[in-house]
Each structure stands twice: as C-alpha cells, then as structure tokens.
Amino acid sequence: MKIIEAFLDALFPNKCVGCDRIIPKGDSLCDFCFEDIPITANDNRCRVCGCKKKECQCRFHAFHFTSVTAPFYNEDIARRVMYAFKFNRHLEFAEFFAKSMALSVKTDFYGVDFNAVVFVPMLLKNELRRGYNQSYELAARISKILNVPLVENALGCNKKRLIQHKTDFKKRFENVKGVYYPNLSLKGRTVLLVDDIKTSGATLDECAKALLKAGANEVYCVTGLIIKRK
Ligand SMILES: [Zn+2]
Ligand SMILES: [Zn+2]
Structure with missing residues (x-):
C-alpha cells in the first residue's frame, strides 16, 4: 500500500x-x-463600499447596506485561492477565509450587535451542479466563530446570477434587479450578509434591499475578497 x-x-x-x-x-x-496574500487591513478604505477611498463607489450608487468589509483584495494569490475554493472543490480554504472574514467583522464592525448571519443564495440547479454554495460554507463557519445564529433560508434566488465580468458598473445593478427576494421576516434584526467576492457591490446591494424589505434594521456585509482597481 x-x-x-x-x-x-x-x-x-x-x-x-x-x-x-x-x-x-x-x-x-x-x-x-x-x-x-494581499490584505486590506491598514488601507484607507470607504466605510460604506469598502473600497479604497480614491476608488469609492458611493459616488455612483447609493447602497442599501450600511458597510462592507473584506480581509483581502481580489488579486494575485488571494484570487487564485478563492477560485480554487469556489470552483475546484478546495473546501479546505473555507475555514481560512471564514476566520479572516470573522476577524474583519470584529475589527471593522466593532460594537455592532448582530443577530443574524445570512448569505447570498444560488439557484438550486447551480448549487446541485457545483455540489455546494461557497457563500453558505463561509456563512456557516462565520456564524459559529462569531456566535451569531445562521438564518439559512433568509433569501431566495429566482434567476441565474448573470456572469458580470464584462458588464459595466451600471449594467451590473440592472442585471441583478429582482433576482433575490426575502423568504421570512427579519424584523428588528441587525444582519451580517456573507458572500465570496465584492466587485461592483450590485449583488450585495440587491440582497440588502431584500433583507431590508424583510424588516431588517440594518445590513452589514462581509466578503472574502474585495475589488481593487489598479
Ligand atoms: Zn464608498
Ligand atoms: Zn505557493
């Protein structure tokens, strides 16, 4: 043997x-x-969109979430590791990302009293094909680390998330319009929304809109990676 x-x-x-x-x-x-791994800590970033100050996206869009944070930039090794986790079943990285993301939440959202962790859902068909939803894998672990309950069925998804790479900023917001809807009441809750990568913030924004519709007081977001324009 x-x-x-x-x-x-x-x-x-x-x-x-x-x-x-x-x-x-x-x-x-x-x-x-x-x-x-390109870390975001110590960089001067916008409190709302999470981008570096000179790349702030809030000039172009009024986001529905209160704030976004992420431990790493979407480039180089961080990007390769995230893609391995997301597309090639390298689930061993879930713990690594979740720990780093939980630390970002503790640091950047210090003092916020969260009472629900939710995640960006995938269309069931796509989830079955991939075998897992990477955002759920992260959210479940973050919920444990932060000791905040995971609300699994908070959001539904009724359309495939379109591939967004080549579309411009404005188009990305149009693409996700109406894709996510709330499944249950989150009345009075302060919600932590989890996803893998933030690019334009369109997906997070659409989800935040649905969560506010469900009665959430405020929505904060954490992603593994965040875009940084060169
Ligand atoms: Zn901003
Ligand atoms: Zn190496």
Missing part, C-alpha cells in the same frame, strides 16, 4: 494552489504564497 501511495505521490505531487510549487501532502498553500 505504502509503495502505491509513494508512486502516486511521485506521479501527482501535491502543489500549492497559489504558485504550483510542490508542497507536503495535506497542505494547500506554500509559506511564500501565504505571506503574499
């Missing part, structure tokens, strides 16, 4: 998700990549 295992290891060495370096079995990221 040992021989077969050694043979397979030689044939399919375990590689770092960030840089393809060969690393010990069971690891996912090498130390160099871990050190290189």
